[in-house]
Amino acid sequence: MFFQQLVNGLILGGAYALISVGMTMIFGIMNISNFAHGTIYMLGGYCVYFFSMAFGVPFFLAVALSILAVGVAGIAMERIVFKPVYGGPVLNDLLISLGLAVFLENGALFLWGSTSLSVKTPYTDVIIRIFSASVTLQRIIVLVASIVLIGALYGFLNSTRFGKAIVATSQNPRGAALVGVDLSQVYMATMAISSGLAAAAGALLAPIFYVFPTMGSTPLLKAFVIVVLGGMGNVQGAVVGGFLVGIAESLGGAYISSAYKNVFAFIILIGVLLIRPQGLFGRSEK
Amino acid sequence: MSGRLKKLFTLGPIVLAFLFPSLVKDPYYQHILISTFLFAISVYGFNIITGIAGQFNIAHAGFIGIGSYASALAMTKLALSFWVALPMAVLVTITFGFLIGYPSLRLRGVYFALTTLGFGEILFLVFDNWIPVTGGPMGITGIPAPTPIPLPGGYQIAFDSKTGFYYLCLVFVLLAIYVNRQLLHSRLGRAMLSVRENEDLAQSVGIPVTRTKITAFLLATIFLGICGSLYAHYFRFVSPVSFTAGESFRQATMLIVGGKGTLIGPILGAFIFTALPESLRSVEDYQWIAYGVILMLCIVFLPNGIVGLVNELRARRTIGRAEDRS
Amino acid sequence: MNLLACEKVHKNFGGLVAVNQVELKVDQGEIVGLIGPNGAGKTTLFNLITGFLVPTSGKIVYQGKDITWLPPHVLGGRGLVRTFQKINIFPELTVLDNILIGRYLHIKGGFIQSLLQSRVQKQEEKMAQERAMQVLNAVGLSGWEGQQAKNLPFGLQRALGISIALAAQPKLLLLDEPASGMNTEEKKHITEVIRKIYQSGITILIVEHDMNVVMNLCQRIIVLDYGTVLTEGTPEEVQHDPRVIEVYLGKGYRKNVIGAN
Numbered sequence: 001m002f003f004q005q006l007v008n009g010l011i012l013g014g015a016y017a018l019i020s021v022g023m024t025m026i027f028g029i030m031n032i033s034n035f036a037h038g039t040i041y042m043l044g045g046y047c048v049y050f051f052s053m054a055f056g057v058p059f060f061l062a063v064a065l066s067i068l069a070v071g072v073a074g075i076a077m078e079r080i081v082f083k084p085v086y087g088g089p090v091l092n093d094l095l096i097s098l099g100l101a102v103f104l105e106n107g108a109l110f111l112w113g114s115t116s117l118s119v120k121t122p123y124t125d126v127i128i129r130i131f132s133a134s135v136t137l138q139r140i141i142v143l144v145a146s147i148v149l150i151g152a153l154y155g156f157l158n159s160t161r162f163g164k165a166i167v168a169t170s171q172n173p174r175g176a177a178l179v180g181v182d183l184s185q186v187y188m189a190t191m192a193i194s195s196g197l198a199a200a201a202g203a204l205l206a207p208i209f210y211v212f213p214t215m216g217s218t219p220l221l222k223a224f225v226i227v228v229l230g231g232m233g234n235v236q237g238a239v240v241g242g243f244l245v246g247i248a249e250s251l252g253g254a255y256i257s258s259a260y261k262n263v264f265a266f267i268i269l270i271g272v273l274l275i276r277p278q279g280l281f282g283r284s285e286k
Numbered sequence: 287m288s289g290r291l292k293k294l295f296t297l298g299p300i301v302l303a304f305l306f307p308s309l310v311k312d313p314y315y316q317h318i319l320i321s322t323f324l325f326a327i328s329v330y331g332f333n334i335i336t337g338i339a340g341q342f343n344i345a346h347a348g349f350i351g352i353g354s355y356a357s358a359l360a361m362t363k364l365a366l367s368f369w370v371a372l373p374m375a376v377l378v379t380i381t382f383g384f385l386i387g388y389p390s391l392r393l394r395g396v397y398f399a400l401t402t403l404g405f406g407e408i409l410f411l412v413f414d415n416w417i418p419v420t421g422g423p424m425g426i427t428g429i430p431a432p433t434p435i436p437l438p439g440g441y442q443i444a445f446d447s448k449t450g451f452y453y454l455c456l457v458f459v460l461l462a463i464y465v466n467r468q469l470l471h472s473r474l475g476r477a478m479l480s481v482r483e484n485e486d487l488a489q490s491v492g493i494p495v496t497r498t499k500i501t502a503f504l505l506a507t508i509f510l511g512i513c514g515s516l517y518a519h520y521f522r523f524v525s526p527v528s529f530t531a532g533e534s535f536r537q538a539t540m541l542i543v544g545g546k547g548t549l550i551g552p553i554l555g556a557f558i559f560t561a562l563p564e565s566l567r568s569v570e571d572y573q574w575i576a577y578g579v580i581l582m583l584c585i586v587f588l589p590n591g592i593v594g595l596v597n598e599l600r601a602r603r604t605i606g607r608a609e610d611r612s
Numbered sequence: 613m614n615l616l617a618c619e620k621v622h623k624n625f626g627g628l629v630a631v632n633q634v635e636l637k638v639d640q641g642e643i644v645g646l647i648g649p650n651g652a653g654k655t656t657l658f659n660l661i662t663g664f665l666v667p668t669s670g671k672i673v674y675q676g677k678d679i680t681w682l683p684p685h686v687l688g689g690r691g692l693v694r695t696f697q698k699i700n701i702f703p704e705l706t707v708l709d710n711i712l713i714g715r716y717l718h719i720k721g722g723f724i725q726s727l728l729q730s731r732v733q734k735q736e737e738k739m740a741q742e743r744a745m746q747v748l749n750a751v752g753l754s755g756w757e758g759q760q761a762k763n764l765p766f767g768l769q770r771a772l773g774i775s776i777a778l779a780a781q782p783k784l785l786l787l788d789e790p791a792s793g794m795n796t797e798e799k800k801h802i803t804e805v806i807r808k809i810y811q812s813g814i815t816i817l818i819v820e821h822d823m824n825v826v827m828n829l830c831q832r833i834i835v836l837d838y839g840t841v842l843t844e845g846t847p848e849e850v851q852h853d854p855r856v857i858e859v860y861l862g863k864g865y866r867k868n869v870i871g872a873n
Contacts, residue, residue: 103578
């Protein structure tokens with residue numbers, strides 16, 4: 001039982017890491033808290049539904065297309081919603097991203113109704129046994145895809161010129177601008193990556209957890225906790241934090257209480273804020 | 287504006303408000319005003335923590351819920367008088383405010399918002415699942431109206447009619463407005479504004495930023511407790527769905543559109559978003575999409591709300607006139 | 613008398629040494645300049661002194677007491693006030709309200725008294741407004757009191773930043789690059805403002821890049837480089853110190869190029 005929950009936790013953790021990495025990047029580079037991040041995850045779910053169920057596209061391709069579509073949508077959101085509030089008080093970007101979230105969530109509700117949609121793939125029925133744990137192939141795919149995508153992100157950030165420019169911006173925006181980095185390109189790219197990864201999570205998990213307009217609200221909360229745990233702006237932290245929270249939740253839900261499963265994330269948040277607000281890896285700055 | 291005109295504009299609406307139930311007997315319109323007042327009380331609380339001190343409490347509606355459930359339970363389960371239930375509800379709300387505010391307000395604004403986001407979720411979970419106490423999704427029904435106040439000669443002030451309740455809410459709204467006004471003219475209110483505008487600078491001139499934020503939050507929760515209690519005993523029914531993050535968002539829109547940090551903004555916003563949806567029942571489906579769009583547009587084009595816009599236009603006119611003279 | 617003393621103040625950021633065993637003294641009634649090339653650690657030192665950062669090791673003493681671990685607002689309460697180089701105002705508030713906020717420590721009467729509209733509180737508010745107007749006029753912001761701070765021209769925003777600090781009645785005023793980004797006119801004006809402040813009896817420690825401003829105002833200058841105190845002395849001495857010239861202009865310059873008046 002313990003091992004089973006551990007495996008479940010790892011898989012959940014991978015998806016959490018995918019969602020949180022994008023959010024922490026937006027914090028670190030654009031200094032914005034994106035409360036619409038959960039709804040972007042939700043859009044990924046709806047995209048994969050439409051591509052695979054309505055248009056019959058094979059699952060993996062549907063996921064790729066969803067990442068692309070929502071990534072582009074993310075750029076649009078950055079230009080239309082976030083750009084006007086750069087440089088203003090922090091409260092304004094909190095509020096405007098919340099407005100975006102309400103708009104997207106209720107838009108989805110209005111367009112597609114509240115019924116949960118199911119995304120069928122051949123992988124949800126294939127069960128794999130790893131020692132004493134059994135997992136569906138779909139879940140393994142989620143974990144593998146998460147690792148692949150995060151690996152790709154690392155590669156991009158560390159090895160490509162543009163990726164390094166993004167990292168430089170997160171450490172010192174003025175310095176980066178001085179050496180010729182185009183900040184608006186960096187912001188658009190960050191938003192595209194963040195949205196794409198969140199959409200990937202939504203798309204990969206859709207066959208497991210169904211698709212419905214409010215599916216992003218709990219992942220949003222978890223992502224915030226993970227980002228704080230890992231240190232705001234810290235990509236490594238988000239990955240490690242994602243796995244930690246996934247495992248904690250899985251074990252907590254199994255051994256303590258299932259109904260209040262989401263409370264564990266909150267307890268972790270309060271704990272971090274009381275003991276070490278800069279998170280596991282964050283720089284300690286005032 | 288001349289002193290006499292100013293007095294007219296301040297006392298006039300108050301007098302009208304007191305005369306309203308005698309002038310307008312239609313219960314529908316009385317209901318609209320009562321609802322407006324109810325939400326205004328809560329939005330004035332929102333104004334203190336978010337409009338003035340600049341810290342965003344996403345669990346805003348959740349705290350109203352704490353006040354509602356506490357007051358409802360005090361009267362239904364503990365058979366207490368409303369006049370004990372109300373202060374109790376306020377005390378419970380303040381206590382949670384302190385428990386949540388203390389660890390999170392020590393840090394930058396975003397951490398407080400996140401903490402309240404999580405706390406709001408927890409509250410909803412508790413309201414929805416703790417069936418023996420909160421009744422779960424079915425909520426608490428049969429909540430009594432406020433206990434009548436006995437008067438000499440066998441008379442009493444009753445609150446089971448709309449008129450009675452109207453005056454009860456009016457008194458608390460006026461209290462909320464008064465507290466907001468005195469706050470804005472005191473050094474505490476200015477300290478809160480400074481925290482909103484520039485925490486580091488505020489600290490350097492000796493303002494205890496954390497203490498100021500916590501004070502703002504506790505003050506706000508007093509009004510949330512009051513609103514919650516009144517809400518429970520007006521609608522006579524509470525359930526978890528009234529206290530979600532969505533409702534917090536709706537009231538945030540009221541605050542921003544009305545004008546954050548201003549004196550009239552909160553009640554203006556409360557009125558617009560109470561009266562309008564009532565008359566536009568047919569567009570109920572689009573309502574939430576509209577809220578999202580309105581808030582986004584407002585932040586970009588009208589960040590200080592309607593009252594802020596009016597103030598800015600008046601300021602420009604004065605500069606214009608001064609330039610004409612020179 | 614020693615108003616401020618830094619004793620072997622040291623600050624590490626991970627592997628980077630930002631402030632290196634700095635020893636520094638400011639006597640009451642002095643006006644001291646702190647100069648050094650970009651990245652020399654001047655702002656970090658300011659942050660350490662004013663409680664926004666905690667030293668890795670070392671001690672900071674103010675008015676004879678150890679203040680190393682005290683937070684900024686407590687220091688503000690003891691008369692140690694600083695200005696900021698970047699966002700140094702309360703943007704959405706009016707100019708008068710900006711300065712009024714500086715009066716926080718000197719207004720008696722809490723919120724309860726405000727609710728009860730006590731006479732004491734009303735009087736305190738009136739006095740605070742008058743004092744704020746005095747500061748406003750002294751700094752050259754007459755006529756701007758009702759304007760939103762963010763609408764002020766840049767040079768006046770700087771003046772506003774200084775007046776907020778002034779309103780708090782500091783004993784030791786730390787100015788963080790008050791003249792940065794200003795044109796010659798504005799620099800002349802701000803130099804006069806700072807001189808007036810100094811003449812009113814306030815001790816000043818000023819970080820500044822513009823050599824003219826520094827040489828004209830300061831009696832003593834401390835030079836920082838790579839977080840270490842390079843030298844200190846009168847403006848004359850520092851101007852002619854070859855090490856200082858080197859630090860700013862690199863080896864090869866032996867002429868007196870700094871602060872050509």
